[in-house]
Amino acid sequence: MKKKDIKILLVDDEPDILEIVAYNLSSEGYQVITADNGADGVKLAKKKKPQLIILDVMMPEMDGIEACSQIRKLPELEDTIITFLTARGEDYSQMAGFDAGADDYITKPIKPKVLVSKVKALLRRFKDDTTTSNxxxxxxxxxxxxxxxxxxxxxxxxxxxxxxxxxxxxxxxxxxxxxxxxxxxxxxxxxxxxxxxxxxxxxxxxxxxxxxxxxxxxxxxxxxxxx
Amino acid sequence: MKKKDIKILLVDDEPDILEIVAYNLSSEGYQVITADNGADGVKLAKKKKPQLIILDVMMPEMDGIEACSQIRKLPELEDTIITFLTARGEDYSQMAGFDAGADDYITKPIKPKVLVSKVKALLRRFKDDTTTSNxxxxxxxxxxxxxxxxxxxxxxxxxxxxxxxxxxxxxxxxxxxxxxxxxxxxxxxxxxxxxxxxxxxxxxxxxxxxxxxxxxxxxxxxxxxxx
DNA sequence: TTGGAGCTTAACCCAAACTTAACATATTAA
DNA sequence: TTAATATGTTAAGTTTGGGTTAAGCTCCAA
Known part of the structure; x- marks a missing residue:
């Protein structure tokens, strides 16, 4: 699968975060879809079937953890990678996140380079990457x-x-x-x-x-x- | 990633430089690979996929800038950090180097301490950053x-x-x-x-x-x- | 100093993996 | 056709590598 075929759904209520993350991932060549609340996030996930979902934990309407649980219930999205965005040190969120079926989490504040390499690593891990594997x-x-x-x-x-x-x-x-x-x-x-x-x-x-x-x-x- | 897993490719035509730099980086625990011309450097980069490449600007066969451009064309090395070795004051090289996709440059004459701390700083972003969860x-x-x-x-x-x-x-x-x-x-x-x-x-x-x-x-x- | 946790070693056992030997069969050269 | 050579097949050895256990070592902290 090529980069431009990879869809990443980004869900966060803060426009600044949305913008900075979307910008960085887009310029890497990924297709980025955004939502600014959990409910829309779940709807978009169903509709677009992204390979990776980045969810903010703290959001109005429906928080990330609830959104994650809902997404994990959808069988057609079981291979989707879900990762949280969380403020450093919020241990509770992390635990709850994993319980809800997240695969990893990224802590704020976000550093673009780190974000990008993390995303790459996550996508690499779950994909059959025939170019690098034997x-x-x-x-x-x-x-x-x-x-x-x-x-x-x-x-x-x-x-x-x-x-x-x-x-x-x-x-x-x-x-x-x-x-x-x-x-x-x-x-x-x-x-x-x-x-x-x-x-x-x-x-x-x-x-x-x-x-x-x-x-x-x-x-x-x-x-x-x-x- | 541990230090001993980090590969540094060093490309320079002067044996003295190769030796002094290789010595200092090896004793820091890095794996050092060397080449004495740009063409070999590119080949080795492809083969070994180092995390950091240190390129001399002035070299026979293929100069550092050309080598850098070639390396930057390889998708599997897009995360590799490239830095130039350049004589103090060669402004032109520095500019051309950044155009070719270099991330930094180190000036000669080389001071081991400076070199090592520069390398560490460059590699820091490669290692697990505090923003990324482990x-x-x-x-x-x-x-x-x-x-x-x-x-x-x-x-x-x-x-x-x-x-x-x-x-x-x-x-x-x-x-x-x-x-x-x-x-x-x-x-x-x-x-x-x-x-x-x-x-x-x-x-x-x-x-x-x-x-x-x-x-x-x-x-x-x-x-x-x-x- | 003692006790304990973590790690390594040594000795033993077992089964899977591998090799062999003996014979069967097939192919080629004379 | 026959002899010579090469591969196929089997089952019976052998070897090797890993599993298991308990004892020993080393460091650290009480």
Whole structure:
């Protein structure tokens, strides 16, 4: 998802805060929507389905905590990140905020740079950021090197380390034939000496778990992942 | 973020400068990477993603200003701070530098004390600022890094330091597998050497206090916090 | 000084992961 | 066709890495 597709809903009754925060987030490229009270905030949230909601705690009409609870009741917004704006030291608000389902909070006074990096961090955490993460998608497989797991047509498959690394290697260049020697170097390490059937056994297990058709033997050379 | 996690890229063609600056920053605990020309500097910046880049203005191959412009074009480095090294009184360079996207400049001749405090000041905004909370909510846990406490479904749990930091690390990126090595670097510190079972024992205690299901072992790799 | 909390170590156990060996089957060269 | 070579398959070993426990160490505060 691109930045300009990300909607941030900002709810605060103080026009100054609204302006400064909206300005900073807009100039980062986000779409900013604002409301100046909790009730409108909830309505807008329903309508616009933002990815991130920044809620002031203290507001007339409906305070942030109440707004947060209401938003959390909406199933279509369960993936939305909610963060509070709160004056430093208001411990009570923080606790109540978390109980109401907030993910984080930002304390006033607001420093633009900090605000922006916090927003980025929050959005990063909840998004599948394919640019920075070690995730490879191929056929019906999603190979996630960070989490050491494979998802095959929606279903999670846990592979032991060697199998995972072997799959990971082969899938890193689909179609390329990896020589047995290369495989040993990469998965086992250059120094390690293992018997002649070890690779085959691991390939066999992958064929069993991932699907026979994915792994093609090239006799006298090695194996490749076919697409 | 801890000091030892902060990478500073230093680009200068004069070996003497490289050495003196690198020495002073390293002994402050920062990770210092060096390059002796602009082209290499840009390459290293891409690869290592430092938090701070110190660029000499006058260099063969590619000067600092050109390097700065190139770095500023890379979206993944938009949060990186860039500062120039420039001879006293070169007004022109300073101006051009800011146009190219620099954040500050340091004048030669370099005085170590001044350099170090300048670097610290620049990095300060990168570290957790007082306006940002150090509180993270995940599952039924609220992890409060300021107060070193954890709240699990409303109940406060006090964890000893190592346990807290271990939890804090794992929960910082739910799902990601942290290698034993990474854990040691982050929680114990890169230099510290401890026996092979130490991490396990701490994990065990966390499992006891926080819940077994939160911590998944990935054999031969490490541990992850599962959501 | 003593006690205790936090941390590390050591010893043991177990199961998953890995390797091997033996044989089966397939492919290629002669 | 036959022999030689390479890979497939299985199940039985082996090894490795993590789990568990309790004891020891170290620091700090009463």
């Amino acid at each position: 995730v490879v998608k191929i056929k019906d497989l999603i190979i996630n090197r960070d989490e050491y797991k494979v998802i095959k047509s929606g279903e999670e498959i846990i592979l032991p380390r060697k199998e995972f690394e072997l799959l990971s290697l082969l899938a890193s260049k689909p179609g390329k034939v990896f020589k047995r020697e290369d495989i040993l170097d990469n998965v086992w390490g250059a120094e390690v000496v293992v018997g002649g059937r070890t690779i085959d056994v691991h390939i066999r297990k992958l064929r069993e778990k991932i699907g026979d058709e994915c792994f093609k033997t090239v006799k006298g050379v090695g194996y490749k992942f076919v697409v | 509180v993270v909510k995940i599952k039924d846990l609220i992890i409060n890094r300021d107060e070193y406490k954890v709240i699990k479904s409303g109940e406060e749990i006090i964890l000893p330091r190592k346990e807290f930091e271990l939890l804090s690390l794992l929960a910082s990126k739910p799902g990601k597998v942290f290698k034993r090595e990474d854990i040691l670097d982050n929680v114990w510190g890169a230099e510290v050497v401890v026996g092979g079972r130490t991490i396990d024992v701490h994990i065990r205690k966390l499992r006891e206090k926080i819940g077994d299901e939160c911590f998944k072992t990935v054999k031969g790799v490490g541990y992850k916090f599962v959501v």
